[in-house]
Amino acid sequence: MCSTSRVVHSGNREEEKKRLELFNKYCLLFMKRLEQQEIGVLIVSDLFAIAIKYGFKDACFQRFKESAARWMCRKLEVVIRNKGLYGLPRNLNFLNMFVEIDDLECSLDYSKWLEEFMTPFFREKDGIYREVRQHDFKQRIILIREAVLNQDWSKVGVFLGLLPSFRQNLRDVPEAFRKQLGGNLDKTCRMLFPYASTIFRAGVERFMQYDIPRDMITKSAAELMLVLIAAERKYCASFFIISRLPRIMSNLTFDVENNSLLYITELLIYAIANGQKQEMQDLVTTVSSLPSVAQKHKYVTILRSYKVLSRYERWRLGGEDVVQSSSFDLGDEIIAALLDVESGQASIFIHTAVHYLHFVGKIDILMNALEECCHKTPFMIVDCYRALLLNNMTDEANWLLDVILPQWTLISHPILLDWLKPRLLNPHDYDLSGEMLRLVCKTLFVFLDYGTNRRNDCAWMFLWAVVQLVQDDGLLLLQWDPRKSWWPKFHRAELSERGADCRHRIFMKLYNLNV
Structure with missing residues (x-):
């Protein structure tokens, strides 16, 4: 026992x-x-x-x-x-x-994200960040990022509440305390400068958590934006006094003004999404008060484009006078925005241009703009095609495909198959040249390189049809050589009976090229 x-x-x-x-x-x-x-x-x-x-x-x-x-x-x-x-x-x-x-x-797997945020603390020799390396502020910054990550907006609010007021009117403060309070405000501005964008987004997200009118959300966010802009400008002014380096001061001012553009653009997008006509107008008016120092930055292009979008949105919501009240033609402004934004960011402006210019009857101008947009960024053809179909412009949509697709061999979207289907079913009706068939063959090989297209039966049927029409072993060998090491393992996805049969025939044809 x-x-x-x-x-x-x-x-x-x-x-x-x-x-x-x-x-x-x-x-x-x-x-x-x-x-x-x-x-x-x-x-x-x-x-x-x-x-x-x-x-x-x-x-x-x-x-x-x-x-x-x-x-x-x-x-x-x-x-x-x-x-x-x-x-x-x-x-x-x-x-x-x-x-x-x-x-x-x-819940802790955000080290990379946090590391990027903590960059100022690692730049020990950079005098700009001396204030933010203090223990208390460092801990608060870590906590606000944890709060944002966990969507705990009450903690974000507590953090913002712990900061001294930026908009304190020092003239109302007794002179004995004015210098000390002014120093505290400057110190806070210096500490906040690297995190202004984060705090702005966190603050706006917090406003959106509450069941309050959307116009109040926009006004509250605009108020926070003005506070941060004031803080950033105060930071630049205090840093200039310390450093006496005009070039660095110029760069900092440039950053501040472009942060302002970023804030206003985000608020403008929110107002557009919620149909807030007056808020849109107020934000557009606010832009005119910004200094010219930021007028060369890419943010200006984005902001200008969304200003045009806000004007279109007010027209769409029933404001006919919006079109007449400006000396600039709305259609021209929409096209300029469509062609000015960076590649890949034009989607919303494509749909706007198609809707408005179709409504006012400027079809030729619209099609020329869409063609130029697709030459600049070929994959925008998908958005253009869809927008035209949504506005019952089928003939124009097909015309645009005829112009763009033969010049672009890297397309991976099924829209390619929609365009190919009538041409391969009735090749004599479209008078496809041998050169065009070879181009189609190359394009289909590239199309099938993408994993999302492996299960597309039509792609294999079309490729087999083109291979039979082309009868060019040299072309097939050029396509097969860079793919023979990985295509056999890559293309094992389940297909329909006809799709699997066409795929088998193509592989047999390709294997026999090496014999």
């Missing part, structure tokens, strides 16, 4: 030792994250809540003291007491403990 008891106790000790070793590994991982500033004290306190609950407080504290600064230990003690963690009931189901730790660990 005694020996049995000793065996049981020995087994329990071994099991407890293994649990302690495993928990110790978790602690080390957390403390490593703390050392690398991937997490803050509040997250560590969540680990301590689990440790205290399951009786591993001493082991956790030991690891924490080995890694953390003394001020962190004191702060953690305060957090634990404030949260009432010492009074937690014990739960000895250790399986649940490791499940809870795993859940906590899963």
Whole structure:
């Protein structure tokens, strides 16, 4: 009986030792994250809540003291007491403990994101960021990023509330305190400057969490924008006094004004999406007050394009006077926006141009603009084609395909097959030349290089039809050589009976080229 008891106790000790070793590994991982500033004290306190609950407080504290600064230990003690963690009931189901730790660990996988955000803290020799390296502000920044990540907008609001007011009117402050308060405001502006864009987005997201009228959201966001712009300009002014380097000052001012453009553009997009006509007009008017320093930046092009979009939206919502009230033709402005925005960003402007210019009867101008847009960015042909079909312009849509697709061999969209189908079913009606058939053959090979197209039966049927029409082994060999090492393994997806038969015939043809 005694020996049995000793065996049981020995087994329990071994099991407890293994649990302690495993928990110790978790602690080390957390403390490593703390050392690398991937997490803050509040997250560590969540680990301590689990440790205290399951009786591993001493082991956790030991690891924490080995890694953390003394001020962190004191702060953690305060957090634990404030949260009432010492009074937690014990739960000895250790399986649940490791499940809870795993859940906590899963929420921390944002080190790369945080590293990018923490860049100013790593630039130790850069005097611009001297203020933001202070412990308190550093911890607040870590906490706000954690709050944004977890969509905890109340914590974001608390962070913003801890900052001194930017719009304090110093003239109303007694002279004895004016200098000190002014210094505090300047210090806050210097600390906030690298994070202005993040705070703006976080603040706007927080406004949108509440059930308040959309026009109030826009006004609140605009107010926050003005606060941040004022803070950034104050930062530039204070930095100029310190540095006396006009070139650096010019670059900083450039950044500030372009941040302003970014804020206004995002607010304008929100107003357009929610049909807020007056807010659109107010934001467009605000742009005219911005200094000319930003007028060469790409943000200006984007903002100008969305100003045009807001004018179109007001017209679409029933404002005929919008078109007449400006000396610039709305159609011309829409086309200019369509052709000015960067490649890949024209989708919304394509649909706008097609709708408006079709409505006012400027079809030739529209088609010339769409053709130019597709020559600039060929894959926009898909948006152009869809927009034309949505506006019952089938003939124009087919014409655009005839113009663009023969010049673009890298298309991966099924729209290619829609264009090819009548031509391959009735080749004599379209008088396809041998050169055009060879181009179609190359294009279909490229089309089938994309994983999303592997299961497309029509693509294999069309390719087999073209191979039979072309009868050019040299062309096939040129297409097969760079693909023979990977196509056989790549193309094993399940097809219909006809699709699989055409694929088999094509591979047999390609294999025989090497014989």
